Amino acid sequence: MSTGIVPGFDLGAEIILCKPTLTSYIRKTCSELPLDHCIVYSTTDNREARMKSILSVNAGSSSVKINFYTFENPPRSIADAEISGITAPPPIFKYQQGDKKHKEQVDEKLGTPQEAFNYLLKRCFETAELSEITSVDDLQYICHRIVHGGDYREAVEINDETYHHLESFEDLAPLHNFSALEIVRHCRTELPKVKSITFFDSAFHHTIPEPVRTYAINQEVAKANGLRKYGFHGISYSFILRSVAQFLKKPAEKTNLIVMHIGSGASICAIKDGQSIDTSMGLTPLAGLPGATRSGDIDPSLVFHYTNEARKLSPASTKEMHISTAEEILNKKSGWKALTGTTDFSEIAVPNPPTKAHKLAFDIFVDRILGYIGNYYLKLNGQIDGVVFSGGIGEKSALLRKTLVDKCHCLGLGLDDAANDKGPGDGETVKDLSQGSGKGPRVLVCQTNEQVCLRS
Ligand SMILES: Nc1ncnc2c1ncn2[C@@H]1O[C@H](COP(=O)(O)OP(=O)(O)O)[C@@H](O)[C@H]1O
Ligand SMILES: CC(=O)OP(=O)(O)O
Ligand SMILES: [Mg+2]
Numbered sequence: 001m002s003t004g005i006v007p008g009f010d011l012g013a014e015i016i017l018c019k020p021t022l023t024s025y026i027r028k029t030c031s032e033l034p035l036d037h038c039i040v041y042s043t044t045d046n047r048e049a050r051m052k053s054i055l056s057v058n059a060g061s062s063s064v065k066i067n068f069y070t071f072e073n074p075p076r077s078i079a080d081a082e083i084s085g086i087t088a089p090p091p092i093f094k095y096q097q098g099d100k101k102h103k104e105q106v107d108e109k110l111g112t113p114q115e116a117f118n119y120l121l122k123r124c125f126e127t128a129e130l131s132e133i134t135s136v137d138d139l140q141y142i143c144h145r146i147v148h149g150g151d152y153r154e155a156v157e158i159n160d161e162t163y164h165h166l167e168s169f170e171d172l173a174p175l176h177n178f179s180a181l182e183i184v185r186h187c188r189t190e191l192p193k194v195k196s197i198t199f200f201d202s203a204f205h206h207t208i209p210e211p212v213r214t215y216a217i218n219q220e221v222a223k224a225n226g227l228r229k230y231g232f233h234g235i236s237y238s239f240i241l242r243s244v245a246q247f248l249k250k251p252a253e254k255t256n257l258i259v260m261h262i263g264s265g266a267s268i269c270a271i272k273d274g275q276s277i278d279t280s281m282g283l284t285p286l287a288g289l290p291g292a293t294r295s296g297d298i299d300p301s302l303v304f305h306y307t308n309e310a311r312k313l314s315p316a317s318t319k320e321m322h323i324s325t326a327e328e329i330l331n332k333k334s335g336w337k338a339l340t341g342t343t344d345f346s347e348i349a350v351p352n353p354p355t356k357a358h359k360l361a362f363d364i365f366v367d368r369i370l371g372y373i374g375n376y377y378l379k380l381n382g383q384i385d386g387v388v389f390s391g392g393i394g395e396k397s398a399l400l401r402k403t404l405v406d407k408c409h410c411l412g413l414g415l416d417d418a419a420n421d422k423g424p425g426d427g428e429t430v431k432d433l434s435q436g437s438g439k440g441p442r443v444l445v446c447q448t449n450e451q452v453c454l455r456s
Contacts, residue, residue, distance in 0.1 A: 052140040053078060053133055055194075056451040057117065059145070059179040062086050062264075064116040067451040068124070068133050071140040078132045080451065081124055083116040091116065093123060100129055113179040114186050139194045142187050145450055147176035147232050147285060149200025158184060158196040166198065169226065171322055173284050175331055178321045204234025207275040215283075229287075231279035233261040233391075236448045237269050240390055243446055245274070247430040248385055256384050258376045260369065261448065262400075263391035264292035264343060268369065270376035278379055280372055286331055289368050292343035295334035296368060303330075336361050349397040366403055373404070377411055386434075386442035387413060395447050398423060401433065405443055412440045 052071035057064065065082040069075035081095035083106070091106040110116045124130050143155075150169045156162045163184065170177045180198075187196050213229040215222060222228060240259050245252040253274040260268045266289040269279040280288025290296035303310050303326045314328035323331075337343045339361040353359040377384065387408070388394075389401050398420050405415040414435030424431040424445050434443045 053138050054141045054143060055139050056143040057145065057180075057183055058451050059113045059117070059183050060176070062088065064113050064120060064179075064183075065451060066117070066120050066124070068130075079124070079130050081120050083110060083120055086110060086113060086116055093119070095124065095127070095130065097130055097132075102129075112182065114182045117183045117186065136191055136194065139191070142191070142194050142196045144180055144184055144187075144196060144198045145201065145235055146180045146184075146198045147201045148173035148230065149198070149202045150226060150230075152200050153203050153206040155197050155199045155203070158188065158198060162198070163188065172226070173232075174321055174323045174327065176285060199235055201232040201234045201236075202230040204238050205229075205231030205269075205276045205279055208278060212278050227283055229279075229282045231267070231269070231276065232281045232285045233265070233267050233269070233279075233450075234276070235450045235452075236261045236390065237271070237276065237279075239449050239452055240388055240446045241271060241274060243429045244386065244388055244444060247432075247444070248442070250385065256380050257386055257388055258373055258380070258384055259388040259390065259446075260394050261391045262289070262369075262389070262393040265294065266291045266296075266365075266391065266393070268372045268376070270379050272380055278376060286327075289372070290335045290364060292345070293332045293335045293337045295330045295338075298330070339364070345393045345397065349393070349399045351399065362400075362403075365400070366407070369404060370407055373408060373411075382411075384441045386444050388444045388446050390446045390448040395424065395445055401443075401445070405433075413443055415443055 054069040054071050054075055056067045056069065058066075063082055063084040063086060065080065067080040068078040070078060079095060079097035081093070083091050083093055085091045089109070089111075091108075091110045092103065093106050094103045095101075106119070108119065110119055121136070124133055125135055146166065148169060150165070150172075166177070166181060166184075170181055184196055184198065187194065208229060208231060215227060215229070217227065237259055240261075241252050241255060241257065244257060244259075245255045248255065251274075255271065255274055257271045258268065259271060260266070262268075265285055267279055267281045267285075268289065270277050282288065286294055286296070288296055306329065307325065310324065310326035310329075312325050314323045314325045316328050316332070317323050335343075336345060336348060340348060340355070340357045342348070347354070348358045348361050350358075353362065373387065387405075393400060401420055402415060402417070405413050405420075415433055416435050419431065419433045424447050428447065430444055430446045432442055432444055434440075
């Protein structure tokens, strides 16, 4: 923390309490000093003097992750918690605050992200160990990760207009947006005093040029229905860009990268001068690379040959969420699950795969990723600062990184095997895995964070 001296006051504390008559003088003086954190409260204002917090929510189809931050610039992380296994019970509850870690199996049925969110809030407020967060009254903002933001280029505050607009394209990412909007709906009704801000995965990709984002279909139909490439995982990509640029000591707007966000949903992005110029996901998060339960790219005609039920509504649909049988199969019943029976890539990325199907799944992933690296290397004119691995698989699978980097030898990429085997340490956001310290593109791993509620 930076500290400083306002004449007569030693600013060694994050929160300064002072007489009401002095608050405006100290606030003004603080704003003129290069201080990182400084919040000034009047001693008469006890409620205000409590540190307010920001709650950040990342609702997925099978997990809900929340983080608490202090309401200051930059926000400081207080604690995080998550419920996983919503679709594969029993649910697991975890939290972490500094060195304190806790994990338990939940006996209650938490079948929806909204139930999981309620449970998380209740537990976090009740847990004595999480003393910095005590009630919803402490919350200043709730920041929601929304995967599909349509044409929104920036985060927006939820009001009637923005909320109804988001509802209008809820069906474009039914598995992601529905869960997130359920929680937004809940916050609007149950916590009306706390402002909700929505951050979009798609916003980072608004810079993708027209020929790249346009599908070769009738443009009247395309425009009327918003049918174009949007791209996702953008909250993660902007975190990675900021972190890697800082690590390389380059301005973000001069940084060129090929970044993989490969977790249970997987995508890859070409970043030129700090802007996304292409990414593998498209109109929905189904396009591009295969994932835990997603097919990734297929010939669209396959849909009509797979089952003649394709167009019918899937039994998984509800009154609020509509999903066709084809969407259900390609999003939820494909990928690693369909090929091998497991969604856990750590069972697939092993030196001696247990079955031929596991080996095939690994080889398919390598093949598809290589195709994109080659494509993006050309689009970036060979001028790359580095190739970055992130997401659960990218951060943890030394074998996948090694296999891919060895195949990219012709692009000047090389791996330090010991650094790769070790991987990034706890709290190490970016790690260089490149061979030698010479010039040329770096091979990096970045432990990404999709809950950081900062504008890019
Ligand atoms: N050691 C490992 N090797 C390969 N894959 C791993 C390893 N550990 C975790 N994973 C994979 O990471 C994925 C989860 O990625 P993550 O980005 O954390 O989650 P999500 O995409 O659900 O947000 C899971 O599919 C899991 O199999
Ligand atoms: C966009 C997307 O696929 O998100 P996730 O990886 O969280 O499923
Ligand atoms: Mg994810």
